[in-house]
Amino acid sequence: MSDLVDAFATAFRLIVDLDPDLVEIVALSLRVSGAALVLAALLGLPFGAAVGLLRFRGRRALIVLMNAAMGLPPVFVGLVAYMLLSRSGPLGLLELLYTPTAMILAQTALVTPIVAALTRQAVEDLADELDEQLRSLGAGFAQRAGTLLYEGRFTLATTLLAGFGRAIAEVGAVIIVGGNIAHLTRVMTTAIVLETNRGDLPLALGLGIVLVSLAVLVNACAQGVQEVARRVES
Amino acid sequence: MSKAERTSEPGRPTAAVLPLRLEGVSYSAGGHDLLHDLDFVLDAGPRSVILGPNGSGKSLLLRLCDGLIEPTRGRVVWCGPDASRAAEARALVFQRPVLLRRSARANVDYALRLRGVDTGERAQRVAAVLEDTRLGALADRPARRLSGGEQQRLALARAWATEPSVLFLDEPASSLDPGSTRALEDAIRAIQATGTKIVLTTHDLAQAERLADEILFLHGGRLLERAEATRFFDGPETKEAQAFLRGEVD
Numbered sequence: 001m002s003d004l005v006d007a008f009a010t011a012f013r014l015i016v017d018l019d020p021d022l023v024e025i026v027a028l029s030l031r032v033s034g035a036a037l038v039l040a041a042l043l044g045l046p047f048g049a050a051v052g053l054l055r056f057r058g059r060r061a062l063i064v065l066m067n068a069a070m071g072l073p074p075v076f077v078g079l080v081a082y083m084l085l086s087r088s089g090p091l092g093l094l095e096l097l098y099t100p101t102a103m104i105l106a107q108t109a110l111v112t113p114i115v116a117a118l119t120r121q122a123v124e125d126l127a128d129e130l131d132e133q134l135r136s137l138g139a140g141f142a143q144r145a146g147t148l149l150y151e152g153r154f155t156l157a158t159t160l161l162a163g164f165g166r167a168i169a170e171v172g173a174v175i176i177v178g179g180n181i182a183h184l185t186r187v188m189t190t191a192i193v194l195e196t197n198r199g200d201l202p203l204a205l206g207l208g209i210v211l212v213s214l215a216v217l218v219n220a221c222a223q224g225v226q227e228v229a230r231r232v233e234s
Numbered sequence: 235m236s237k238a239e240r241t242s243e244p245g246r247p248t249a250a251v252l253p254l255r256l257e258g259v260s261y262s263a264g265g266h267d268l269l270h271d272l273d274f275v276l277d278a279g280p281r282s283v284i285l286g287p288n289g290s291g292k293s294l295l296l297r298l299c300d301g302l303i304e305p306t307r308g309r310v311v312w313c314g315p316d317a318s319r320a321a322e323a324r325a326l327v328f329q330r331p332v333l334l335r336r337s338a339r340a341n342v343d344y345a346l347r348l349r350g351v352d353t354g355e356r357a358q359r360v361a362a363v364l365e366d367t368r369l370g371a372l373a374d375r376p377a378r379r380l381s382g383g384e385q386q387r388l389a390l391a392r393a394w395a396t397e398p399s400v401l402f403l404d405e406p407a408s409s410l411d412p413g414s415t416r417a418l419e420d421a422i423r424a425i426q427a428t429g430t431k432i433v434l435t436t437h438d439l440a441q442a443e444r445l446a447d448e449i450l451f452l453h454g455g456r457l458l459e460r461a462e463a464t465r466f467f468d469g470p471e472t473k474e475a476q477a478f479l480r481g482e483v484d
Binding site for chain 2: 129130132133135136137138139143147151232
């Protein structure tokens with residue numbers, strides 16, 4: 001019991017003192033997951049909107065795949081990304097393996113299906129209500145998609161926050177393609193795994209507290225967005 | 235007419251796209267024929283009211299005329315000298331107002347932006363059309379917080395702001411109280427006075443009598459009768475129309 005209390009006390013001291021190792025790891029985690037979220041938004045929002053608006057052969061099968069991809073195991077995504085980026089893989093020439101860029105790409109692959117699938121659902125629901133009116137007003141496809149994304153902005157903001165939560169909390173993909181290299185590719189989740197294995201519980205716990213705090217912050221933001229949406233709507 | 239002059243008259247049509255000709259138009263869905271072989275011409279001028287019981291195909295017919303759906307057979311042809319501009323010269327107001335989650339002003343502005351109207355002219359036209367529909371004081375209110383009657387007037391204002399040559403209205407007063415209905419009908423008359431052709435559907439006999447110059451009576455997806463309004467109400471020719479006027483058909 002006292003070990004646990006000691007670990008907590010040390011962890012808080014690391015956080016309050018802004019321990020350089022801890023700050024470096026947290027900063028890289030935010031940079032990697034933030035960049036992955038931006039890429040996932042750039043890919044997932046328009047793709048989800050297009051699938052939500054267009055009617056084409058095989059659409060239902062595509063939606064099933066998109067929904068299923070939301071639950072992709074991070075280790076599987078990491079494995080595929082590793083095979084693509086490794087020296088013998090098709091993208092080996094880029095020499096991205098064990099770099100933050102590889103981690104960003106892996107997390108993008110994890111988050112994009114979440115953004116795309118939830119965007120598709122949001123846009124489809126809004127289109128049921130608005131699309132005929134938008135077409136009657138003379139809006140083309142891109143204008144309709146843009147308008148529906150704007151109309152669903154509060155739902156989509158929550159979607160993006162959920163995507164960020166997924167990215168920053170995963171360990172399987174980044175540990176495979178990043179390699180957990182100190183001062184280069186070590187992020188919070190991989191560091192927690194390493195420090196726990198090494199027995200440095202205070203640092204692992206400190207990182208864990210930061211991670212949980214971020215999760216709470218993300219959820220608070222999501223709640224705030226919903227509150228704003230409710231106020232705007234009413 | 236200069237741009238400044240035109241903005242003081244919201245709704246003044248700028249394109250001559252009529253007449254609108256329906257040639258053997260039918261529409262089927264799910265194995266059911268919903269509209270049968272419709273042949274008629276809508277010309278500029280009189281307010282045309284498409285009258286008929288629920289389920290007769292009135293809303294479907296307006297959607298066909300507005301180009302939102304394609305006929306299964308036949309064709310819808312705009313025959314005026316500016317027929318190529320028909321898509322931008324028509325507007326449709328739906329039975330239930332469909333408004334965006336933004337202010338009343340921004341809803342009208344959105345429609346004008348889609349038509350490529352420049353910023354300065356947009357602001358003037360939006361202000362003018364909101365005043366003309368008695369919504370000027372509510373311009374900055376969220377559109378979805380307006381009352382049902384105000385929302386429908388806003389939908390009408392948004393359509394009018396685009397200066398349509400033809401305005402299709404799909405049972406616009408079906409869910410409004412008498413006061414809101416009267417305000418809406420005043421706005422419709424004002425729009426027609428600027429030269430816009432009004433084509434309105436309703437199953438409300440009193441409203442049809444108040445607004446119609448001519449009646450197109452639709453029943454079971456068929457156009458059974460077309461007549462000048464007073465003649466239709468004085469003595470409809472078909473037994474279906476007679477029964478409808480007697481209130482024996484819903």
